[in-house]
Amino acid sequence: MIREGREFGSSFHESADAVIIGSGCGGGAAAKTLAESGLRVVILEEGGYYTPDRFQPTEEFAYQHLYRGRGAQATEDLAVTVLQGRCVGGSSTVNWLTSLRTPEFVLEAWRARHGVTGMTPREMEPYFERVEKYLNVHPEPDGNHSPNNRIILDGAARLGWRSRANGRNARDCVGAGVCGLGCPFDAKRSVDRTYIPDAVDAGAELLADCRADSIEIRSAVKRVRGTVLDRETRRERLPFTVDAGVVVISAGAIHTPVILRRSNLEDRSGQLGKNLTFHLTTAVIGTYDRVIYAAGGRPQSAYCDEFLNRNGDEGGFWIESVPVHPALAAMALPGFGPGHRAMMRRFPTLGATIALVKETDSAGSVRVNDAGRPTISYAVGPKDLAYLKEGVAAMCRLQFAAGAKSVRTLHARTTEFTAPEEIEEGLRNASWGTNEIALFSAHPLGSCRMGGDPARSVVDSHGQMHDVKGLFVVDGSVIPTSLGVNPQLTILAIAEKNAEWIAANFRSLA
Secondary structure: OEEOHHHOOOOEEEEEEEEEEOOOHHHHHHHHHHHHOOOOEEEEEOOEOOOHHHOOOOHHHHHHHOEHHHHOOEOOOOOEEEOOEOEOOHHHHOOOOEOOOOOHHHHHHHHHHHOOOOOOHHHHHHHHHHHHHHOOEEEOOHHHOOHHHHHHHHHHHHHOOOOEEOEEEEOOOOOOOOHHHOOOOOOEOOHHHOHHHHHHHOOOEEEEOEEEEEEEEEOOEEEEEEEEEOOOOOOEEEEEEEEEEEEEEOOHHHHHHHHHHHOOOOOOOOOOOOOOEOOOEEEEEEEOOOOOOOOOOOOOOEEEOOOEOOOOOOOEEEEEEOOOOHHHHHHHOOOOHHHHHHHHHOHHHEEEEEEEEOOOOOEEEEEEOOOOOEEEEEEOOHHHHHHHHHHHHHHHHHHHHOOOOEEEEOEOOOOEEOOHHHHHHHHHOOOOOOOOEOEEEOOOEOOOOEOOOOOOOOEOOOOEEOOOOOEEEOOHHHOOOOOOOOOHHHHHHHHHHHHHHHHHOHHHHO
């Protein structure tokens, strides 16, 4: 059963075997697994429920209804815009479908440095295979790549760099390019169209527009207190409570630690809310003498990982294409007045690539402010900044190799090149300080990291808090290091694996 906030006329109380906070990749996969095991499951989702016929493929609709903070969530210094979904299906509803397996060197680092067990490449293989089959993850045939993705494939080939088609979770995709706005064609195999319906078919109850505020530990029973929200105004309407033997928090790396802190559920390691990683991202825009129209076609079907862990230090960056819709382009492109207007008039001929940094020495954290809301901090480390600079330079070279007539970075002061020979000196003279270049993240991870040592981690390898029996974190916040690939497939595979363990051990947990 799916119930929306508008259906509730008074406060209510429910009981379940397991309550899941959040309906994204972690919560959706956990809900399906637990419900199919025979447990009574209640899923709480702060955002709204939308079927494909409800999506309006416009930025105005999507940012207001499907994104956290209406697409404007950012670090406290406003240096990094942090994009997350806020709807049934979470970020999977608005992501660009990239589905990549966790690199083997990353899984090995989790085992060796953090004591994570049960997640070697061999042990994760069946879960990756299962998720890929379930979501129809497949690489796009060569003829399906949009002109914006061809920039990566063609430019990398001419430079001798490694590139390939990536996995995408779609079926009967029409190539409209609106994946980030909610797919009105029901082609995206996102959590709201797969895991959630299957969980509901197995008996789970989904409560949309219902925000979980705190958790009370009452011996074997845990009580989640929450608030029903008005979907349009986001004002608080009614209180509710749900009692369960097991609580699974899947609110994402920004909001999961906030819920735990509001519940006074600190961990002995002192790591709660720390170790936040972003895959720090910026873009380069190329101007071509042909139509690229980066807002159309399959938005992210190719990538270049030539520079990921190239030096064996577990760092580096990778390059992807990025769908650029007019409002996002207007916000990201530097400049004002006539210059900015001139760039926007070239919109159909602009091609966009992004570099995502796999961090090694940046420091991110989430804390709770006086209003009970998250405050996000992020300081770029010197090694990661060096990789960001290298990534921008690589994208400039890539765009020129693909035929760009000029390339422009997202520095506040116009930084534009008309030939590859200008790149090195131009970027050396560019300003790289806070708010001097537009930075983004769509992959916040790591704020409740898992590990074998309770003194260094928040949860164990099953996602259970070290000090609270029956309380689990199943989302991207458990990822112990910067990941190095888009996180969707990793989160889903870990969620299925750990939810299986919860189901098998439920009687000893509740």
